[in-house]
Amino acid sequence: MTGTKVFSQFPFDSRVFVAGHSGLVGSAIVRALGRHGFTNVVVRSRAELDLLDQLAVQRFFAREHIDFVFLVAAKVGGILYNASHQADFLYENLMISANVIKAAADFGVEKLLYTGSSCIYPKLSPQPIAEEALLSGPLEPTNEGYALAKIAGLKLCEKFHSQYGKRFVSVMPTNMYGPNDNFHPDHSHVIPGMMRRFHEAKEQGVRAVTVWGTGQPRREFLYVDDFAEAALVIMDQYEEPTTINVGTGEDVTIRHLAEQMAEVVGFRGEIVFDTSKPDGMMRKVLDVSRVQSLGWKPTVSLTEGLSRAYSWALRNGIFASASLSVEKPSLA
Ligand code: GFB
Numbered sequence: 001m002t003g004t005k006v007f008s009q010f011p012f013d014s015r016v017f018v019a020g021h022s023g024l025v026g027s028a029i030v031r032a033l034g035r036h037g038f039t040n041v042v043v044r045s046r047a048e049l050d051l052l053d054q055l056a057v058q059r060f061f062a063r064e065h066i067d068f069v070f071l072v073a074a075k076v077g078g079i080l081y082n083a084s085h086q087a088d089f090l091y092e093n094l095m096i097s098a099n100v101i102k103a104a105a106d107f108g109v110e111k112l113l114y115t116g117s118s119c120i121y122p123k124l125s126p127q128p129i130a131e132e133a134l135l136s137g138p139l140e141p142t143n144e145g146y147a148l149a150k151i152a153g154l155k156l157c158e159k160f161h162s163q164y165g166k167r168f169v170s171v172m173p174t175n176m177y178g179p180n181d182n183f184h185p186d187h188s189h190v191i192p193g194m195m196r197r198f199h200e201a202k203e204q205g206v207r208a209v210t211v212w213g214t215g216q217p218r219r220e221f222l223y224v225d226d227f228a229e230a231a232l233v234i235m236d237q238y239e240e241p242t243t244i245n246v247g248t249g250e251d252v253t254i255r256h257l258a259e260q261m262a263e264v265v266g267f268r269g270e271i272v273f274d275t276s277k278p279d280g281m282m283r284k285v286l287d288v289s290r291v292q293s294l295g296w297k298p299t300v301s302l303t304e305g306l307s308r309a310y311s312w313a314l315r316n317g318i319f320a321s322a323s324l325s326v327e328k329p330s331l332a
Pocket of ligand 1: 077078079080082117118119120142143146174175176187188189190191193194197210211212213217219254277278279280281
């Protein structure tokens with residue numbers, strides 16, 4: 001994962017815009033670009049550039065002469081947040097995708113990489129899920145809004161590729177975790193949400209910790225810095241209009257994750273399952289043969305990744321009471 005690769009189609013001095021640079025995925029891509037010697041990386045906070053504002057996005061691209069774009073800004077959240085905010089997830093992700101992709105097309109961006117997510121595949125996709133499964137069946141109801149917006153963005157890239165010859169590619173990552181994740185107790189994904197719960201239980205000497213759902217769903221978890229390496233390889237080498245999965249190809253039950261989390265955090269109490277909370281998709285492990293053919297594979301195991309994420313959260317005071325209700329910006 002370290003060291004400078006040779007990127008033949010992605011020069012180190014290119015002007016690279018990372019849309020969503022401060023979130024879980026965006027910050028990992030900025031770290032990877034730095035590791036590999038890219039010297040001209042452009043980032044903008046939401047206050048500096050509101051991606052929901054089409055005119056502002058057009059003006060930015062007109063002015064900044066961007067060569068490559070990682071479009072990883074999105075409104076994201078875990079299963080409960082998605083299920084209860086479907087209009088916001090649909091609208092904001094549609095607008096972010098449409099504004100940035102259209103402006104990239106209008107102002108001569110050489111190549112754009114767009115991120116989908118494994119949860120936009122059909123609920124009952126054959127496992128492991130191949131890229132061809134997209135749109136082959138009904139979506140998972142808890143995140144239909146988010147999924148429709150991301151599918152639209154992914155298809156917009158594909159259509160700009162076929163109609164105008166634009167080098168706009170999309171990737172389909174599995175569930176990711178790591179530094180700069182959203183650790184909000186209710187809006188977060190399972191790993192940061194569970195990590196907070198186990199940490200607070202340990203600190204407060206609580207006897208039992210509640211885990212949502214039955215514990216039976218299976219999830220594939222990719223450490224975000226591994227994803228970032230894949231994103232740079234795909235930006236350099238992948239030119240197909242159809243999307244490409246990025247994951248570990250291995251999944252664990254939520255129960256197993258909870259047991260590993262207790263180990264990493266040092267919680268010795270009981271784990272109880274709140275079956276009033278939704279399980280969501282029972283499984284969504286990805287077929288990762290296409291990305292492996294590019295020579296990429298993950299390097300961080302789940303145990304190692306959980307340990308790194310927990311150390312990062314402790315170093316950055318994430319669990320301090322003041323941050324309890326602080327919601328990280330919803331852009332990824
Ligand atoms: O990570 P998560 O919220 O999202 O939930 P999805 C994964 C599984 O973990 C579900 C269970 O079965 C949850 O019920 N779970 C157990 C928990 N404890 C917790 C907890 O404390 N917090 C959370 N959040 N879950 C998401 C989509 O689906 O996948 C997003 O909703 C996104 O749009 C993401 O695409 C990658 O994996 O079910």
